[in-house]
Amino acid sequence: MKIYYQNTYTYKFLKLIAHQVKDFLSTLGDIIIYGLEFLKGLKHFNTTPKDIIEQCSRFAVSSLPITLTIVCMTSIIISMQVAEEMVKHGGGNFIGMLMAILTVREEGAIMSGFAIISMIGSSLASEIATMKVTEQIDAISVLKVNPVHYLFTPRIIAGTIMMPFVVILASTLGIIGGAIAANITSELPYKAYFDSVWFGLSLKDLYVCILKSISFGFAITLISCCCGLIAKDGAKGVGIATTKAVVWSFVSIVIIDLIFATAFFY
């Protein structure tokens, strides 16, 4: 009777669901535990400025070209699509405002987040996962050094510091890209565009953007490091850890974005 049930599709489906739920809860638990361990480690801060600068440069240099390109191209595409319609309906003077609000409040941060996850998050997760499956993490533990403090601290600090700079730079470029697209497609003068940019933006937009970027930087680096550290089963495990880091980071920044939008603009 037992074998009969085990061969049914319902049983296999439920088993798969149960496995996914267990994996989700276990990953969430690990992220919380390692996150707390990281915060605890800040008390005995031992990371050298050299380590943090190294991670910052990795963060900025490797991700900046792709991030700026993605945000700028997205702004150009949006501006191309809305500028013509707005000019046609007499709203040409508000294109700059629309693009500024859209870019600073949403697009700049979220698209930069996606780019950073692809470039940095995946790289952090695979680096730490490789260390895990090659016993380097065990070696750190045997040498009585806390791997969470040693590996996470410079990476998370670098991510949290660098993300706002990347987002502000990308958003600025996005707004400029929007102006160029609006000028080319709808012949909207640059002055009209930038006048309305200042009209639409407030200081609140700027500090919410910075706060959100800091949260994104923290979440992406923490999740990526955690997913790397919980990797197992050799090369396959490195692949699974990297995928998990990317998926969890994507979901987390969308949730953080929703929280910010609800808290500050709803």
Place this chain on the structure above:
Amino acid sequence: MGIEVKNLKKSFDNKTIIDDISFKVDDGRILSIVGFSGSGKSTVLKLISGLLEKDSGEIITSGGDVAMVFQYSALFDSLNVFDNISFALQERKDLRNKYTRKELEKIVAEKLELVGLSGIEEKFPSELSGGMQKRVSFARAIVTEPKIILYDEPTAGLDPISSTLIEDYIVRLKNETNAASIVVTHQMSTIRRTSDSVLMLYNGKVVFEGTPDELCLENTDYTKQFVNATIDGPMKMN
């Protein structure tokens, strides 16, 4: 005093991996743990080093550090040899800031000389052969002057000459540090050349305990099968 293990037990997912094993290794002595793959040898080392939590039993040591040499060296590939060897001295909470850069350089040079690799401080692990990586990992292990040194298959993947060299260094490190050493190995040459005593595990239990000579001479089914490397015998591969 070295290390004494009493009635050690460990299970994973209701499967018993280490089943009530006991042994003792005195300072300056080397115990080899042998057995088939999956017999629980590496688990014993991980329990002693604290990488795994034991279910029950006792691990009594004379204090001091426990060092471990990993099967594939486990050198930090983003750090050069100097930083690999001095890692614990630079990063450990109780040791950091204790040594100046000059002192670290002196300690690393001494340890490298001990394993016959002077002058490679600036090289990265990827620039070293498997045997050299292993010796650098020896140097990293002894940098904190441990009282217990654990070797997880130290000659795995090495050619016979490199293996012999590694075996000689295991003995040399024991003489230099007077540490109690435990070597997990499959190779009879490692057992003969390095060990004072041998423990054979099968299915998590001790099936033989004695000297290397007794392992070769004693006519139990387990020892005969292991020494002659035959498939037929009481030990079945899973």
